């Protein structure tokens with residue numbers, strides 16, 4: 471599915487975020503990225519959706535090397551991915567439906583399909599009754615659900631999430647995790663960077679720990695593992 | 699691009715125009731003001747130029763011939779003057795014509811005047827010479843003066859030099875004002891569009907995240923810029939058009955000696971130009987400003 475080979479990332483200011491990282495993630499896996507603040511988790515995520523290019527090494531995603539990918543191919547890559555963020559990144563002045571449909575419009579989906587698919591995704595995240603509400607008027611948990619709906623509406627093969635529960639209370643966070651769990655069960659690969667100890671401990675999925683830019687631990691069924 | 703995308707781009711454009719009415723209005727106002735200034739300074743330049751040419755075209759060299767010159771000699775002198783490269787036209791005013799002219803001015807007829815002057819016409823034959831370039835008046839005068847048969851040359855020295863200097867200045871000032879205000883309006887507009895795009899960098903970022911191509915992202919901004927520019931341009935064209943008409947009417951009534959340009963075709967061209975310039979600036983401005991935020 472996705473393979474990093476000797477990947478290093480140095481930012482223009484000289485910060486070494488990742489150092490010689492090699493890892494392979496198979497199709498259908500659910501992977502937690504854990505590690506202290508500044509370890510390089512977000513950098514890892516950004517490399518996968520090609521917001522950043524690796525300074526060294528290669529990243530192979532469905533037979534394409536992202537390190538050599540041209541800028542104009544990036545939109546095509548992103549259409550195969552779903553991305554979820556801590557701060558949701560929604561259009562505040564538009565309804566739930568419009569936000570989800572947005573992702574279909576920009577990739578040129580035929581009009582008659584857009585409504586059907588967007589509504590299906592919204593139903594899946596449990597917001598069917600709030601379709602017409604502006605996202606600015608939703609709670610944090612609901613906003614994150616919209617974000618999930620938008621991320622899955624294109625049926626991505628890979629879902630990447632950077633601290634998707636970072637701004638949510640524990641109960642709401644579990645609601646989002648349930649969504650991701652179900653999406654993963656339907657065959658979508660999920661990679662999620664998080665600081666949520668309880669969630670990681672309880673779900674017993676693959677855990678990749680990053681410390682100071684290097685992989686320090688990689689367990690098939692692990693816990694959060696830090697005592698801090 | 700599919701027709702579904704095209705429709706979506708249009709609805710996006712309208713959405714962003716409606717959602718940010720203050721900013722859209724500010725951009726439109728900026729383009730409006732810039733185009734009014736540009737149009738006004740353009741008309742100023744054209745009129746300055748026209749005035750300069752009008753004043754200059756009134757410059758001519760008068761070459762007075764010897765009293766006893768023969769008709770053959772007159773033709774010889776005409777030939778010598780005509781071959782000068784700087785000469786545009788040569789016109790002979792005979793002593794009889796000059797006298798008739800003089801008489802008309804005095805309100806008397808020719809024979810009466812000749813009688814009064816003792817039976818002799820005292821006026822000389824004269825060539826009136828126009829030059830191809832008004833700046834050549836002095837050179838031509840000097841050359842004509844050396845021709846035998848020419849008694850005296852007059853071109854109003856002391857008047858010509860300062861007048862030419864003045865018209866030159868008038869032209870430079872006109873060009874200067876246009877350049878100055880073009881730069882000023884570009885600066886104004888780019889600040890405005892930067893603000894506009896900056897307020898939407900989040901939207902652009904999200905579009906990129908869900909896999910929109912750069913072209914797709916640019917279109918709504920481009921169309922929006924063009925619409926705003928067009929409205930600003932049309933309003934500016936109306937303002938400048940009516941303003942100029944009013945000013946021309948006022949000037950031709952009060953300062954009748956002042957030459958002003960009043961040409962309907964040219965007038966329409968300038969106003970159309972303002973509208974197109976507004977659209978172009980709106981489109982270019984948005985394209986350049988969006989580009990910065992596409993590198994996400």
Ligand SMILES: Nc1ncnc2c1ncn2[C@@H]1O[C@H](COP(=O)(O)OP(=O)(O)OP(=O)(O)O)[C@@H](O)[C@H]1O
Nearest residue numbers: 481483485486487506507508509510511512513514
């Ligand atoms: N855009 C950037 N420019 C320069 N340095 C950066 C940039 N982004 C991250 N870094 C640096 O790279 C290192 C890794 O950052 P990263 O954001 O990947 O950490 P993280 O593991 O996601 O941390 P956190 O848990 O706090 O989100 C840090 O030292 C950080 O300062």
Ligand SMILES: [Mg+2]
Nearest residue numbers: 511512513632
């Ligand atoms: Mg991070």
